[in-house]
Structures are given as structure tokens and as C-alpha cells.
Amino acid sequence: MAKRADQYLEMIDHHIDEDNSRVMENTIRLVAGSPGFSCFQGVPELLMEATKHCMTSRSDLNAVLSYGNPVGYQKFLDELAKFLTDEYGTKVSCSNLMATGGSTWAITAIARMFVGTSAPVFVSNPTFNGSIMILKDELHLNVIPVQMDDKGIDTGNLEELLEDIFSSVGTDHVTDNRPYWGMVSLISNYDNPTGISLSPERSKRLVDLGRKYNLLVVSDDIYSLLYYTGDKYLPVPRLITYDDSSDPAYQGRVLSIGSFSKLLAPGLRVGWIEGPERVIQLLSSVPSLLGGSVCHYPSSVLASALQLGLVQDHVTRIREIYGSRLKAVMKVLDEQLPAAFSYIAPKGGYFIWIRLLEEVNVSDLCDLCETKFNVSLSPGHAYYLGDKAENCVRITFGYYEEEVLVEGIKRMCGGMREYLSSLASDATS
Numbered sequence: 001m002a003k004r005a006d007q008y009l010e011m012i013d014h015h016i017d018e019d020n021s022r023v024m025e026n027t028i029r030l031v032a033g034s035p036g037f038s039c040f041q042g043v044p045e046l047l048m049e050a051t052k053h054c055m056t057s058r059s060d061l062n063a064v065l066s067y068g069n070p071v072g073y074q075k076f077l078d079e080l081a082k083f084l085t086d087e088y089g090t091k092v093s094c095s096n097l098m099a100t101g102g103s104t105w106a107i108t109a110i111a112r113m114f115v116g117t118s119a120p121v122f123v124s125n126p127t128f129n130g131s132i133m134i135l136k137d138e139l140h141l142n143v144i145p146v147q148m149d150d151k152g153i154d155t156g157n158l159e160e161l162l163e164d165i166f167s168s169v170g171t172d173h174v175t176d177n178r179p180y181w182g183m184v185s186l187i188s189n190y191d192n193p194t195g196i197s198l199s200p201e202r203s204k205r206l207v208d209l210g211r212k213y214n215l216l217v218v219s220d221d222i223y224s225l226l227y228y229t230g231d232k233y234l235p236v237p238r239l240i241t242y243d244d245s246s247d248p249a250y251q252g253r254v255l256s257i258g259s260f261s262k263l264l265a266p267g268l269r270v271g272w273i274e275g276p277e278r279v280i281q282l283l284s285s286v287p288s289l290l291g292g293s294v295c296h297y298p299s300s301v302l303a304s305a306l307q308l309g310l311v312q313d314h315v316t317r318i319r320e321i322y323g324s325r326l327k328a329v330m331k332v333l334d335e336q337l338p339a340a341f342s343y344i345a346p347k348g349g350y351f352i353w354i355r356l357l358e359e360v361n362v363s364d365l366c367d368l369c370e371t372k373f374n375v376s377l378s379p380g381h382a383y384y385l386g387d388k389a390e391n392c393v394r395i396t397f398g399y400y401e402e403e404v405l406v407e408g409i410k411r412m413c414g415g416m417r418e419y420l421s422s423l424a425s426d427a428t429s
């Protein structure tokens, strides 16, 4: 049965109206998947300076105020291309970019544009519950889960699934407007919920499978620029860089979705799609499909913020904040997480995936943590399609300030210890 929107909001946890990020007394909600208010520090000033710059120095404000260019305000795309080239360390051209209203907007747009009801959509399992909601429950697409392990989406499993269903699905649904046989959706870097990044070997294999089976491969790279290890560390390369245009076998099969939601503020509702020019052109008919143009006004302000170097400074600052939080959280986990449980140490993003024992009832553990220890966790099964879920919980370090976060992790470890002792005493009685 389709889940109701309010159940999803609860699971995605974007609904935060007050700043609780410094409050110890309340339940500490390690489910919160959005930036805490302290990460917005400096953003109002940044936006004021950028708005003033935009409104006083642009000669093309009519392009901002009109329905405008369907792929986005040109100056934004130009500045974004420079920013991404610097930040990713690989060339990004403005002709390969389209402005969006954020990552979830982009996933919806791409799926609506390119995927009909008979085309299979392969989704890494587990995955971001917002994608499950869009692809499965709202668009009613033929969503097929693909296993994951510590190297990311299991390309061997994907290949088996492709071999199994290719001939039965047939190719009648492939048309000029919907030229792909199927789609793959994943978060290849610093995944939500697992924190895992796809290995280079699997990235290459995924691109090869895309070529062999005529797939559009969509990586939600919303966390790609939030990485926290090393001194002069660059992010894990995006999947799209494995679809190299100088390769003789190149077909242009990968899209990379980005967003300013976690880099600046989700309320801006500005993001982008990076992809082959041909695909960007096809996508440019999406705004009318979705009932309107993309947001030229906030993207014009961001164009100025990027031009003035303000976004770059902010991103450097929040990387430091998140990196320090992650270090503090891992220290507590290393000291206090029960030895029977383990966690995947992420190198970026917002999430830590904690593996529990098979005999743990995850819902009971989450209830105990919430009711007795005042800390809420996301049960791993919320991120799975189908019934086969690994026994895990997801915690985030994006929302709370360090001190509260550390307290939350301590409470969680306390709850886990108590749960395990009750399991042990049940077993002996």
C-alpha cells in the first residue's frame, strides 16, 4: 500500500521549525536529515550581499524576471560551471548543466521525462526514502531493487537482473522522446543512508552495463562536495567522470544531480543536473512538463554569490564543521558502541549506518532509545524496497551541534547496551 505523505515526511525528517540543534534536554533526533540552523550562520549576510550585487550589476535582469531560458539563467550556469570545475577538480562545462529546483525536483523531472510505466527502474537497495516515494509511490514506476554491499551498488546483481528481464520487457517502449530502455538510480558518493561510495571498478562496470543495455544512469550527487578526510583532499570522483567523452565507446549515459540544499540552505530550492548536452536539451522541455520554469531569481542571486566567492567560503566552513562533528561522533562510537554492533565510517555526507545483530528487533530498539533514552534513530528498513532489509539503523550528524550530537550518540549507545542485556537475560530465562 502506498505510504501517506506525512509518514514519509516523518521518515525523511525535513520538518524542523525551531532551532533545537543546541538543546540537550529534548529528545535528540539523530534522524534529522537537514542542515541544523547553526549551518545557516552567515547565509543571510551572504544572500544580502549577493542580492545587492545581482540587482545592481546585472544588465540582463529581464532574463531573471521572465519565464526565461528553460535550462536556467545563463549567468548562473556559467558561474556554476566554474565553481564545479574548481571544487570537483575536473572540467565541467556550462553546456552540460541545467538549473533545477533541487535534487528531488531533478529526480522527478528526469523520471517523468524519460521513464514510462513499462521501463524498469533499477534502484540501489537501500536508498534515500524520498526517491522511493517519487519513483514508486508517486510515479508508479516499475522499480526493481538492486543489492548493495560495502563497495556500493552490486553490479553483478544488476547484471543478473538485466539478463533475467531484458527479453521479457522487450524494447517497444523505447522512443525518440524516451530513448532509454531503463534507468538506474543511485547515490554513488557518500550514500544516503549507508555513507558508502561506489568503488572505481563498480563505477566502470555500471557505465559499461548502461552502454550494453541502453540505460540512463542517474547518480544523486547531493553529498559529493561534503567530504571530510585528508588535507588537500578532493571528493570521490562522480560516476559521470567514468563516462568519459574521449572514450571511443562513449554514449553519454550518466547524469549527475547536485543541489545547494546541503551546501547552503534547502529553502533556496536551487540545484542542477549535469549531463551530456543532448540529454540536457531533451530535459529543457521539462519545466513546462512540471508546470513552470525553474527558479531564475534564487539562481541569479546564487550566480552573484558564486561570482563573489561567497559560496566557496561557506562550503569550506561547513566542511570543517561537519568533519569535526564526524570525528567526534566516531570517537564515541569507537569507545561506546557495543562490540556486537559495527558501523561504516563515512568519508563524507551526513550519515552513519550502524549494523546490528540479526536477533535485534530494530523497531523495539528504536522505541527503547526514544522512550527511555531520549534519542531517536531511523530504522534501516525505512530505506529498503521489499521485505529483505539488513538489520541496521541510520544516524545523521548534519543537524546537531557537536556537544549535543555527542550526547545523543552516548544515549544511543546506552540504549543499545540496555537492549542487548535484555536480549541476553531473555535468552537465559
Ligand SMILES: Cc1ncc(COP(=O)(O)O)c(C=O)c1O
Pocket (backbone or CB within 6 Å): 033, 101, 102, 103, 104, 105, 128, 130, 187, 192, 220, 222, 258, 259, 260, 261, 266, 271
Ligand atoms: C540523497 C538525497 N537526495 C535528495 C535530497 C533532498 O534534496 P533537495 O532538497 O535538493 O531536493 C536529500 C536530503 O534530504 C538526500 O539525502
